[in-house]
Amino acid sequence: MPFVILLVLVVLLLSSLPTLWIKFQLNRYSKHREDIQGTGGELAQHLVEKLKLDDVEVLPGDSDYYSATEKAVYLSAPIYNGKSIAAVAVAVHEIGHALQHKNNDRLFSLRQTLAPTALIFQKMAILIIYLMPFVTFLVKSPIAILFFAMVAIGCFLIAVLFHLITLPLEFDASFNKALPIIEKCEFLNESDMPGARKVLKAAALTYVASSLLKMINVYTWWRVLKR
Numbered sequence: 001m002p003f004v005i006l007l008v009l010v011v012l013l014l015s016s017l018p019t020l021w022i023k024f025q026l027n028r029y030s031k032h033r034e035d036i037q038g039t040g041g042e043l044a045q046h047l048v049e050k051l052k053l054d055d056v057e058v059l060p061g062d063s064d065y066y067s068a069t070e071k072a073v074y075l076s077a078p079i080y081n082g083k084s085i086a087a088v089a090v091a092v093h094e095i096g097h098a099l100q101h102k103n104n105d106r107l108f109s110l111r112q113t114l115a116p117t118a119l120i121f122q123k124m125a126i127l128i129i130y131l132m133p134f135v136t137f138l139v140k141s142p143i144a145i146l147f148f149a150m151v152a153i154g155c156f157l158i159a160v161l162f163h164l165i166t167l168p169l170e171f172d173a174s175f176n177k178a179l180p181i182i183e184k185c186e187f188l189n190e191s192d193m194p195g196a197r198k199v200l201k202a203a204a205l206t207y208v209a210s211s212l213l214k215m216i217n218v219y220t221w222w223r224v225l226k227r
Helices: 002-028 040-050 085-102 106-139 142-185 190-226
Strands: 057-060 065-067 072-075
Touching (some): 040 057, 040 085, 072 085, 085 106, 085 142, 085 190, 106 142
Parallel strands (some): 057 072
């Protein structure tokens, strides 16, 4: 039991560090700047028109993401209304995803195809984990418990594979799409570019944090099963 408790604590620590680093970078470069040409929302709308992203809308949202089904860039309030290095970088990062969609990027299309299935498997894994104590109490069969646990691990692995596909897309949106746009259009001063690169890295690594958490969950379950 002490080993399991220690393992859980390690899991929580490791899964929290990337998320904390990402939040730190975003907060660090979210300071309001009057010298920046426009808000993140205005900048995104300007790029939609400049890059001829037909039918793509820029809308306020609860978080920052591009919806391929709606053809809409959603930006959270600090990004949509903000005039900061973070607002510029995150807004252009999401425009990068719209460009991937427009260019029929193969990995982007694959992610869109696999996303619904991956979400189903992820929800199944979470449901099985919550049901495990009841299954253990009612069934009291080591084989049945092992079967349910292995199904949960399999579902988590599918979710991990999905995020592995996502990672190259995120880095492409940040450094092959957004960064050249920011540099070419001179949305920021040269002295702001190191900060912009850090924010773009944080935007790309958001999925790394999610992937790491899922992989650690798989490892935790595997170690528990082996005991």
